[in-house]
Amino acid sequence: MGHSIAHYEDDTLVVDTVGIKLLPHTVADRFGMPQSEAMHVVERFQLIDAHEARAAQERHEHPSGRTGGKVGNWPFDPGHKKGLQIQVTVDDPNIYTTQWTGNLTYRRTLLGWAERICAENNSDVLHQGFEHVPTAEKPDS
Secondary structure: OOEEEEEEEOOEEEEEEEOOOOOOOOOOOOOOOOOOOOOEEEEEEEEEEHHHHHHHHHHHHHHHOOOOOOOOOOOEOOOOOEEEEEEEEEEOOOOOOOOEEEEEEEEOEOOOOOOOOOOOOOOOOOOOOOOOOOOOOOOOO
16 A cells, blocks of 8 residues: 565665555554554565574564464474565654564465455455445446
């Protein structure tokens, strides 16, 4: 919900986003931190070694609980050699006194990934006034 430009820096995909749309209930993170029209977000996507990914997830689980719920909910693929780490840096001088950074780390699971089409399945769970994609009663001629 902003203007993003991406480029590679060596093996890292860098996505730089500004102009993030403000809605009545938008927040910067899962803890409900506010944001302003000055928010600038930089995301860095990088493949990392599977052992490094496991260690990162275990460091998170110690204070915050298991990713995906109880042990066994998300069985990880022991044969996969890579993980995905995303570093997110948020800078919003209208709200925060300094920029802040967080990391997300993913590993391949043995479960399938269900395809979901966002536009057709938009349920507006946060009641932000999203409109559903219009559908035609008959095909264009």
